[in-house]
Amino acid sequence: xxxxxxxxxxxxxxxxxxxxxxxxxxxxxxxxxxxxxxxxxxxxxxxxxxxxxxxxxxxxxxxxxxxxxxxxxxxxxxxxxxxxxxxxxxxxxxxxxxxxxxxxxxxxxxxxxxxxxxxxxxxxxxxxxxxxxxxxxxxxxxxxxxxxxxxxxxxxxxxxxxxxxxxxxxxxxxxxxxxxxxxxxxxxxxxxxxxxxxxxxxxxxxxxxxxxxxxxxxxxxxxxxxxxxxxxxxxxxxxxxxxxxxxxxxxxxxxxxxxxxxxxxxxxxxxxxxxxxxxxxxxxxxxxxxxxxxxxxxxxxxxxxxxxxxxxxxxxxxxx
Numbered sequence: 001x002x003x004x005x006x007x008x009x010x011x012x013x014x015x016x017x018x019x020x021x022x023x024x025x026x027x028x029x030x031x032x033x034x035x036x037x038x039x040x041x042x043x044x045x046x047x048x049x050x051x052x053x054x055x056x057x058x059x060x061x062x063x064x065x066x067x068x069x070x071x072x073x074x075x076x077x078x079x080x081x082x083x084x085x086x087x088x089x090x091x092x093x094x095x096x097x098x099x100x101x102x103x104x105x106x107x108x109x110x111x112x113x114x115x116x117x118x119x120x121x122x123x124x125x126x127x128x129x130x131x132x133x134x135x136x137x138x139x140x141x142x143x144x145x146x147x148x149x150x151x152x153x154x155x156x157x158x159x160x161x162x163x164x165x166x167x168x169x170x171x172x173x174x175x176x177x178x179x180x181x182x183x184x185x186x187x188x189x190x191x192x193x194x195x196x197x198x199x200x201x202x203x204x205x206x207x208x209x210x211x212x213x214x215x216x217x218x219x220x221x222x223x224x225x226x227x228x229x230x231x232x233x234x235x236x237x238x239x240x241x242x243x244x245x246x247x248x249x250x251x252x253x254x255x256x257x258x259x260x261x262x263x264x265x266x267x268x269x270x271x272x273x274x275x276x277x278x279x280x281x282x283x284x285x286x287x288x289x290x291x292x293x294x295x296x297x298x299x300x301x302x303x304x305x306x307x308x309x310x311x312x313x314x315x316x317x318x319x320x
Contacts, residue, residue, distance in 0.1 A: 004032070007134065012104055015134050019109060022130060023123045033126060036133040043075075043132035044243060047157035049143040049179070054163040055189040056142050058226040059235075061099060063140060064106060066236040072137040075107040077127055079143050107136065125156045125263065154182045155262050158252060159242050161235075163187045164203070166195035180206055183219055184242045187235060191223035217245050276311055 006014035022029045046063075048056050060076060067074045100106040109131075111124060124141060131139045143153055154160055162183040186207070188200050203221050220238045224231035246252035280286050289307075292298040 004035070010104070010135065012107060015107070015130070016109070019127055019130055022126050023111065025123070029126075033129065036130065039133040040129050041132065043128075043136050043139045044159070045128055045132075045139045045141065045157045046239065047141045047143065047153040047160040048163060049153050049160065049182075050163035050187075051165075053167075054165045055226045056163050059161075059163060059187065059189060059224065060140050060142050062224075062226050062229060062232045063236065063239070064100065066232065067138050068105065073105045073107075073135065074138045074140065075131040075134075075136040076109070076140045076142065077124055077131070078108065078110045079124060079141070107131070128156055155259055158246065158255065159184045159239055161185045161187055161239070163189050164199060165190045166193045166199050180210060184217065185235070185238050186219055186221045188221060188223045189226055191231065192225055192228075196223065215249070217242055217251070276308075279311060279314070280307065 003014045003017055007018055018032070022033065048060055048063075050056055057078070060078075064074050064076070109127065111127065128139050128141060141153065141157055160182050162179045162185070164187065166188070180203075186203050188196055188203070190196070191200075200221050200223060207219050207221075220241075222231060222235045222238055224235055226232070243252070246255070289298065289303050293300055293303060
């Protein structure tokens with residue numbers, strides 16, 4: 001029996017092997033994803049993002065329990081910092097698996113960022129698709145917590161939770177980071193700490209200042225103490241409420257359509273970029289052109305245009 005056949009039969013070891021295959025971008029991984037693409041669409045993808053120390057992992061654990069109470073199968077992709085020694089995820093699965101039975105209904109995967117910006121590993125979206133195709137009902141994606149460059153989580157998820165804590169700074173910092181624009185639910189975690197009320201008020205005011213469609217979802221501000229399981233029921237209802245609202249008002253399908261559009265263009269951009277770099281790398285001519293730019297006899301804009309024109313002609317593409 002092949003690994004793919006085992007995958008289709010619900011073998012989690014086969015799932016792990018295929019995830020590694022896709023994450024490492026081994027030859028043929030795109031064809032494999034293409035074969036599985038018809039099986040996706042059933043999972044709700046929820047992003048949990050925010051600054052380091054906000055309690056995202058504890059909050060994710062609380063949400064897992066709530067979804068399991070409803071009989072949902074849950075997968076978690078935890079995007080962790082990259083180890084400078086092994087190149088793998090620093091935190092890993094073992095820390096997160098202690099509280100859940102190994103019955104196949106909860107699956108964890110830690111992924112290293114490997115230098116990718118945006119809080120997400122470069123292969124996170126593909127891994128989320130694999131988990132969807134495997135049959136999980138919920139895919140929770142916890143980002144690395146890098147602050148101002150976490151915004152690409154919206155291109156992978158259907159619902160985004162932005163988690164803040166009083167000591168992480170005020171709402172102005174969240175606005176500067178762009179987190180307010182991607183939030184479907186704002187969470188003030190560790191709400192028993194000093195400054196929580198002020199943070200919640202500031203977030204409410206900041207959300208009020210944003211220009212939003214009058215029919216758009218009104219972003220709730222939830223107060224939680226994840227370590228004590230306080231406020232989790234209300235948060236869970238807010239997450240489900242956003243999902244219901246988005247589906248009933250057409251936002252869910254529109255957002256999925258936009259995600260596919262961005263994914264398609266990303267695939268094309270990466271393909272063209274790779275082929276262009278492979279065509280130019282190591283060429284003496286490039287070194288000559290760089291020398292011309294340094295000496296003032298040419299400029300990078302004109303050189304870029306000339307190289308692009310040559311690349312297009314080589315590949316038989318008509319720019320017009």
